[in-house]
Each structure stands twice: as C-alpha cells, then as structure tokens.
Amino acid sequence: MSFPSSDAFSTPFTTATASAVLDAHGWDERWEAEFAPYADQGLVPGRVLRVDRGQCDLITATGTVRADTAFVTPHDPLRVICTGDWAAVETSGNPRYVKACLPRRTAIVRSTSSQRSEGQILAANVDHAVIAVSLAVEVDLGRIERFLALAWESGALPLVVLTKADLVPDPVVLAHLVQDVEATAPGVTVLTVSSHNGEGLDVLRAVTAGGTTVLLGVSGAGKSTLANALLGEDVMDVHATRDVDGKGRHTTTTRNLLLLPGGGVLIDTPGLRGVGLWDAATGVGQVFSEIEDHAGHCRFQDCAHEAEPGCAVLAAVESGELSERRLDSYRKLLRENQRIVAKTDARLRAEIRRDWKMKSAEGRANHAAKRGRA
Ligand SMILES: Nc1nc2c(ncn2[C@@H]2O[C@H](COP(=O)(O)OP(=O)(O)OP(=O)(O)O)[C@@H](O)[C@H]2O)c(=O)[nH]1
Numbered sequence: 001m002s003f004p005s006s007d008a009f010s011t012p013f014t015t016a017t018a019s020a021v022l023d024a025h026g027w028d029e030r031w032e033a034e035f036a037p038y039a040d041q042g043l044v045p046g047r048v049l050r051v052d053r054g055q056c057d058l059i060t061a062t063g064t065v066r067a068d069t070a071f072v073t074p075h076d077p078l079r080v081i082c083t084g085d086w087a088a089v090e091t092s093g094n095p096r097y098v099k100a101c102l103p104r105r106t107a108i109v110r111s112t113s114s115q116r117s118e119g120q121i122l123a124a125n126v127d128h129a130v131i132a133v134s135l136a137v138e139v140d141l142g143r144i145e146r147f148l149a150l151a152w153e154s155g156a157l158p159l160v161v162l163t164k165a166d167l168v169p170d171p172v173v174l175a176h177l178v179q180d181v182e183a184t185a186p187g188v189t190v191l192t193v194s195s196h197n198g199e200g201l202d203v204l205r206a207v208t209a210g211g212t213t214v215l216l217g218v219s220g221a222g223k224s225t226l227a228n229a230l231l232g233e234d235v236m237d238v239h240a241t242r243d244v245d246g247k248g249r250h251t252t253t254t255r256n257l258l259l260l261p262g263g264g265v266l267i268d269t270p271g272l273r274g275v276g277l278w279d280a281a282t283g284v285g286q287v288f289s290e291i292e293d294h295a296g297h298c299r300f301q302d303c304a305h306e307a308e309p310g311c312a313v314l315a316a317v318e319s320g321e322l323s324e325r326r327l328d329s330y331r332k333l334l335r336e337n338q339r340i341v342a343k344t345d346a347r348l349r350a351e352i353r354r355d356w357k358m359k360s361a362e363g364r365a366n367h368a369a370k371r372g373r374a
C-alpha cells in the first residue's frame with residue numbers, strides 16, 4: 001500500500017483549502033456543530049483514515065496526521081475508534097492524541113463469533129454499504145442475506161455489487177444470476193461490474209460520488225480491485241485468490257478510507273470470514289420484507305409460520321411465491337440474532353443504538369427535507 005506520510009502541520013495552508021479538504025471527506029454543518037465544544041478546547045477535527053495498533057491516521061484540514069488512540073480505546077469494543085469516525089485531535093503535543101470521537105451517525109457492526117456476544121465495529125459514518133459478491137464462484141444467496149441484514153441494521157443504504165462480470169460472458173446466464181440476487185434483496189439495487197473491462201463502473205461511480213461508501217464482502221470478492229478502479233490508480237494491494245472457494249489469503253488487512261477523484265469517500269475493508277449478526281432484528285426484517293408482508297396476513301398475530309391454520313407465509317411457500325430456502329434462511333438468521341441478543345447486555349445495546357439510530361434518523365429527515373426543497 002502506498003500512502004503519503006506528510007507531516008501536515010509543517011505546511012502553510014489557507015482556510016478555504018483547509019475546509020475544502022474536510023468537506024471532501026464528508027464534513028458538514030452538523031459535524032461542525034457537534035465539534036464546537038472541542039474546538040473551544042483547541043482541538044482540531046479529523047476523520048479516521050485507518051487504525052493501526054494504538055495509533056491512527058486522520059485527515060485534518062491541513063493534511064494527514066498520525067495520532068495515538070489511547071484515549072479512544074475503551075473496554076467496550078463498540079466504542080473503540082474506527083475507520084470513518086470523526087474525531088477531536090490534540091495536535092500540539094508529541095505524540096499527538098485523539099481525545100474524543102464524535103457520536104456516529106451509522107455504524108457497521110458484526111459479532112466476532114457466533115459463540116460470544118462481542119460486537120465489532122467495521123466502519124463508521126457510512127452512507128452506502130456495498131456488498132461485493134464474486135461471480136467467479138457460485139453465488140451464495142444465504143451469505144448475501146446475512147451481509148444485507150448487517151448493512152440494513154447499520155443505518156447505511158445497502159447495494160449488492162456482483163463483481164468479475166467479465167467471467168460470465170453469456171448475457172442470459174448473467175441475467176439469471178442478477179434475477180436470483182434481486183429476489184434475495186428486495187428494495188436493494190443490484191449492479192454487475194467488472195474491474196477488468198470497466199463494465200458497470202459508471203453506475204457505481206455515480207453512487208459513490210456522494211457520501212461515504214464501504215466495501216464489504218468475503219476475501220477475494222474483488223473489493224480492492226474495485227477500489228483501485230474507482231480511484232483510477234493502484235492504491236490498494238491486490239492478490240490472486242483461489243477462486244474455487246474464495247478462501248485465498250486475505251490481502252487487505254486494515255480498513256482504509258480513501259478519497260475518490262469524482263467526489264465521495266470509499267472505505268475498503270479486509271474480507272470477512274464469518275459474518276455474525278449483532279443485534280440486527282430490524283436488519284433481518286428488512287432483508288426479508290416480503291416474508292414480513294405475508295406475515296401481516298396470517299390469521300394469528302403471533303403466528304410462528306410453522307403449522308398454524310391460516311398462515312399466509314406457508315400459503316406463499318405452497319403457491320411457489322416464496323421459496324423454502326428463503327423462509328429457512330429467515331428463520332435461521334432470526335434465531336441466530338435472538339441468541340446473540342440474549343447474551344448481550346440490554347442496557348449496553350440500548351445505549352449504543354441511541355448513539356447512532358437517532359443520528360441516522362435525523363440525518364435522513366434532513367436529507368429528505370433538503371431533497372424536498374430542491
Ligand atoms: N476476472 C476478474 N478478476 C478480478 C476482478 N476484480 C478482481 N479480480 C481478481 O480477484 C482477485 C482478488 O481481488 P482483490 O481485489 O484482492 O479481492 P479483495 O476482495 O480485496 O480481497 P481481500 O482484500 O482479501 O478481502 C485478484 O486476483 C483480482 O485480480 C474482475 O473484475 N475480473
């Protein structure tokens with residue numbers, strides 16, 4: 001990886017270019033308002049580009065700086081500083097310290113293992129969550145549903161991007177694959193792209209041009225190749241994977257926030273081996289929205305859709321409208337989620353939700369209001 005390691009505070013700058021740098025990275029009036037108390041303390045705002053063993057790189061108005069994260073690495077893993085966070089940095093000392101993190105608007109959280117209830121933040125303040133799925137291997141619909149649940153739950157808008165489309169030259173086969181994925185992802189845009197021949201990149205560029213986009217997916221899905229294609233230069237390392245099972249070695253090891261040339265910010269992440277859900281009941285409901293719609297027509301309000309009379313979900317399976325695979329998958333993810341929720345401290349969950357759920361609701365309202373005015 002090649003990142004500039006400039007010592008930004010030695011270079012002169014103008015206020016106009018300074019604010020342009022922050023703006024390009026997603027700084028807005030709401031962040032500025034939240035930051036006001038820290039500004040009063042003489043701290044400067046910065047967005048976390050990557051976190052690395054007790055330190056992190058941040059982009060500030062004057063460029064990239066490295067700072068110690070000792071103050072923002074609490075016991076609770078969900079509060080640990082992560083890529084995409086906006087932070088308050090003390091730039092005067094040596095070493096420099098990140099003193100605080102601003103409350104997150106959205107956060108991608110997974111549980112680190114299905115056995116424990118520990119959550120892990122993958123990226124913060126994300127607007128679009130791209131789920132990268134390789135067409136070089138058999139498409140695993142269950143895994144897409146799992147990633148989608150995680151994405152919906154985060155407050156970001158999910159998007160499925162089928163990568164390596166150049167490896168499926170038959171348009172009929174490709175159309176079928178897209179159809180299958182679309183049926184698995186109601187309300188979600190499904191794109192096909194090829195970083196090798198450029199197919200579909202324009203559409204993705206248009207999506208990523210606004211706000212922050214995170215690339216999620218298993219190792220070898222082609223995330224970093226896609227990042228490089230969008231960046232127009234090879235910033236991220238890419239290595240051949242064993243495409244048969246997608247389990248090649250993990251090439252990307254840290255989460256990196258990158259500025260796109262056409263506007264927007266991209267976060268490339270290391271491939272995930274397991275995608276455990278962490279308190280994602282809402283997300284699961286959104287992934288399987290058509291099942292929840294059917295459930296609204298069941299005779300009994302507390303229908304478990306097992307064998308109850310007048311069950312509209314089972315009727316939909318019977319008529320072929322709903323696949324058994326999908327119903328099974330829904331049940332499995334709900335059960336898994338319930339297991340995790342049962343193990344997690346309810347107060348902690350409520351607290352964490354309050355942090356970003358409110359913010360994302362506010363953000364959406366503002367966004368809608370702005371669009372309404374335009
Ligand atoms: N044919 C084809 N191969 C691709 C394409 N995009 C990526 N690849 C190949 O897929 C392999 C893995 O690509 P990466 O971009 O490193 O995958 P990744 O998702 O970043 O993997 P991790 O960093 O391990 O999570 C490399 O051999 C790439 O050359 C594509 O559009 N077409």
Ligand SMILES: [Mg+2]
Binds near residue numbers: 224225237269
């Ligand atoms: Mg990678």
Ligand SMILES: [Zn+2]
Binds near residue numbers: 295304305310312313
């Ligand atoms: Zn039912």
